[in-house]
Amino acid sequence: MKEENLEKYPVGDMLKRLLLNVKDHNKTIFVYFLIYTITGAVYPFIAILFPKYLIDEIAGTGSYNGVLIIIGIYLGLSIVFGFLKNYIENLSYPCITKLRIDYIRDTFKKLVSIDYKYMEDAKFFEKNGRALEATSSNDNGVEGVYHKLFKLPAEVITILILTVFIGRLHFFILAGLISNILMGIYINRQVHKFQYARKEAIAHSERKKRYYYNTTHDFGYGKDIRLYQFKHRILENYDKEIHNYIGIQKIIKNREYRLGFLDLGFLLISNSLTYGILIYKVIHGMSIADFSMYLGAVTVLSLLLKTAIEQFSFILNEGQYVYDYYTFMECDMGEKGGDKKAVKNDTLEIIFDNVSFKYPDTDNYIIKNFNFTIHKGEKLAIVGINGAGKSTLVKLMTGLFDVTEGEIRINGVPIRDYNKEELFSMFSVVFQDVNILAFNITENVACSSGKVDLARVKKAIEKVGLLEKIENLPKGYKHTMLKVIEDDGVEFSGGESQKLAIARALYKNGNMVIMDEPTAALDALAEAEIYQNFSELIAGKTALYISHRLASTKFCDKIALFDRDGLKEYGSHAELMENRGDYYKMFVVQGKYYKEGVVQNVSD
Numbered sequence: 061m062k063e064e065n066l067e068k069y070p071v072g073d074m075l076k077r078l079l080l081n082v083k084d085h086n087k088t089i090f091v092y093f094l095i096y097t098i099t100g101a102v103y104p105f106i107a108i109l110f111p112k113y114l115i116d117e118i119a120g121t122g123s124y125n126g127v128l129i130i131i132g133i134y135l136g137l138s139i140v141f142g143f144l145k146n147y148i149e150n151l152s153y154p155c156i157t158k159l160r161i162d163y164i165r166d167t168f169k170k171l172v173s174i175d176y177k178y179m180e181d182a183k184f185f186e187k188n189g190r191a192l193e194a195t196s197s198n199d200n201g202v203e204g205v206y207h208k209l210f211k212l213p214a215e216v217i218t219i220l221i222l223t224v225f226i227g228r229l230h231f232f233i234l235a236g237l238i239s240n241i242l243m244g245i246y247i248n249r250q251v252h253k254f255q256y257a258r259k260e261a262i263a264h265s266e267r268k269k270r271y272y273y274n275t276t277h278d279f280g281y282g283k284d285i286r287l288y289q290f291k292h293r294i295l296e297n298y299d300k301e302i303h304n305y306i307g308i309q310k311i312i313k314n315r316e317y318r319l320g321f322l323d324l325g326f327l328l329i330s331n332s333l334t335y336g337i338l339i340y341k342v343i344h345g346m347s348i349a350d351f352s353m354y355l356g357a358v359t360v361l362s363l364l365l366k367t368a369i370e371q372f373s374f375i376l377n378e379g380q381y382v383y384d385y386y387t388f389m390e391c392d393m394g395e396k397g398g399d400k401k402a403v404k405n406d407t408l409e410i411i412f413d414n415v416s417f418k419y420p421d422t423d424n425y426i427i428k429n430f431n432f433t434i435h436k437g438e439k440l441a442i443v444g445i446n447g448a449g450k451s452t453l454v455k456l457m458t459g460l461f462d463v464t465e466g467e468i469r470i471n472g473v474p475i476r477d478y479n480k481e482e483l484f485s486m487f488s489v490v491f492q493d494v495n496i497l498a499f500n501i502t503e504n505v506a507c508s509s510g511k512v513d514l515a516r517v518k519k520a521i522e523k524v525g526l527l528e529k530i531e532n533l534p535k536g537y538k539h540t541m542l543k544v545i546e547d548d549g550v551e552f553s554g555g556e557s558q559k560l561a562i563a564r565a566l567y568k569n570g571n572m573v574i575m576d577e578p579t580a581a582l583d584a585l586a587e588a589e590i591y592q593n594f595s596e597l598i599a600g601k602t603a604l605y606i607s608h609r610l611a612s613t614k615f616c617d618k619i620a621l622f623d624r625d626g627l628k629e630y631g632s633h634a635e636l637m638e639n640r641g642d643y644y645k646m647f648v649v650q651g652k653y654y655k656e657g658v659v660q661n662v663s664d
């Protein structure tokens with residue numbers, strides 16, 4: 061990767077946004093900053109001037125009292141300024157950390173609102189990883205830059221005063237110091253450029269490492285990892301990735317190390333100049349008191365210049381990540397959608413108008429030139445082979461993915477015109493993979509911890525047959541689910557989780573019900589109950605039912621059968637049976653299987 065890859069970014073703009081953020085979140089930090097800058101700028105002079113006055117006093121009158129007064133003043137000033145400076149720094153630290161935590165909160169908000177398509181996009185995770193890096197620790201990114209910005213102005217003031225002071229003594233001392241510092245900046249920027257040019261490789265490696273880390277820490281993978289011996293493969297891959305990562309870091313450190321020699325050379329030249337000139341001045345009449353004061357001033361200046369340059373470079377370098385963060389946060393990722401409101405108190409009509417779709421970064425169309433209408437109040441069953449695109453249709457009509465070509469309209473309005481939250485509010489969906497969150501039962505059903513209609517939660521739970529199970533839990537509806545947060549959290553079986561997901565859909569009471577294999581994990585009795593109660597569950601709404609169990613299609617008005625080439629058959633159960641096509645064949649095969657199973661069970 062070439063170093064020219066370093067992106068230029070507007071430093072001023074980045075700084076302005078950081079400061080505006082302080083203004084919006086916690087203005088007190090500005091007051092702390094002011095006090096720190098004054099005390100921090102004055103503090104070093106106490107140590108620089110003290111030896112001069114002390115030596116002058118000893119060499120002059122030599123009175124004990126005079127010496128004691130000077131020591132007293134020195135100690136007094138050191139204590140007052142030193143204490144104030146540290147105290148204020150201490151007060152500001154957690155406030156600055158809070159600013160970073162707020163940035164993380166904003167990222168969370170963004171992540172749960174952006175278009176779903178990004179959730180299935182590996183590249184997005186790398187981008188997101190880089191943005192998160194800017195908020196990942198106290199010392200780097202946003203918070204690191206804030207801490208440095210807090211301290212830097214005090215140092216700059218001290219440096220300016222000392223520069224004039226020393227510059228007046230001899231220009232060469234100053235020139236030596238400045239060239240040393242310029243070299244420091246150059247080296248720092250070179251290392252950063254080199255490192256930043258490798259940020260894609262680092263982010264890629266980080267993503268892989270994170271994946272292996274998460275896989276081993278996620279209980280959900282526990283069974284497969286053990287029973288299928290994935291452990292060796294995971295560890296092997298993790299080791300490989302670490303090796304890769306360390307390889308990149310070594311290259312960066314090697315470059316830093318080599319450039320460090322250049323820095324050392326300039327430091328030696330600068331120090332030789334300083335000491336040489338000061339010794340020369342002493343030989344030609346400079347007092348020891350002044351000598352010690354200038355020596356102190358040069359030492360402090362060179363130290364301060366070094367720290368200030370480091371901080372300055374740090375701000376420039378880390379600012380690049382901070383800017384990446386802002387770019388990420390400001391990127392429109394479909395959070396809002398259009399401005400149309402949800403359809404209120406009505407059922408939905410969905411029209412697929414010449415829709416084609418392929419997943420981002422893939423070449424194959426999953427759906428091609430698809431024209432179809434789901435009428436108001438219709439109960440439609442979708443059946444078909446694995447991978448035919450049934451779930452993809454759901455992702456498209458609910459707005460989780462955008463169509464590649466064509467248009468989907470809900471009650472005449474293109475779905476991209478709906479506000480995203482309004483659009484999502486219209487669907488009560490039960491997906492085949494159920495996700496239970498580590499909240500309590502009520503929150504999992506009502507999807508809220510705010511205003512919840514407990515009677516409705518209970519009714520939904522009752523309808524899916526979970527009433528007894530939940531009322532027997534020690535904390536009932538308030539019992540936390542999963543063991544991730546609470547030790548005594550309740551873990552549901554696959555079927556129970558699916559029932560809970562149906563209860564969630566019932567409680568939501570959207571305009572349309574979509575069930576994608578909602579009974580796959582249910583026992584036969586529970587499944588039969590869902591079939592029987594289906595009409596009641598959907599309460600006259602438009603409903604879509606995806607299932608491989610053809611018995612479930614009988615209670616639907618229409619059936620659409622898909623294969624890899626799209627819609628193959630469409631009609632009522634009776635019509636499709638009469639047509640003797642694929643649906644008929646599938647139905648007969650499944651029926652035969654069931655019958656044979658029954659016969660066998662009976663004969664057993």
Ligand SMILES: Nc1ncnc2c1ncn2[C@@H]1O[C@H](COP(=O)(O)OP(=O)(O)OP(=O)(O)O)[C@@H](O)[C@H]1O
Binds near residue numbers: 420426445446450
């Ligand atoms: N995020 C994705 N990126 C790329 N391809 C995908 C993605 N999700 C699904 N696919 C592909 O799209 C095709 C259709 O998948 P879909 O899940 O819609 O099928 P399905 O009919 O619901 O299958 P099943 O009956 O097995 O649930 C599959 O070939 C799948 O590999």
